[in-house]
Amino acid sequence: MATRKVGSAGRFGVRYGKTIRQRIVDVEKKQRKLQKCPYCHRLMVKRISLGIWECKKCDSKFTNRAYFVE
Ligand SMILES: [Zn+2]
Structure with a gap:
């Protein structure tokens, strides 16, 4: 099959x-998809590397889940 x-x-x-x-x-x-920023709540977050994310809107860099933002 x-x-x-x-x-x-x-x-x-x-x-x-x-x-x-x-x-x-x-x-x-x-x-x-673009992920949602936990600080400004806009869908502007890009994954930099495993578990590291950056928001294009408010310039915050943060760690979260490895493959998506919660
Ligand atoms: Zn943001």
Whole structure:
């Protein structure tokens, strides 16, 4: 059975299991959008690197979740 309905996580192949790949898809969907700044609440936050984020609006740099901002 070669049906792939997991989108961007299809590249990981079958060996990680479906649930884990579904989680990766969820994370990557969030990651691709601009994130919301916890200080000025605008969608202007870009990911600098793992867990480090920067808001283009109020210039704050902060740490948060590795792949998206809570
Ligand atoms: Zn901000």
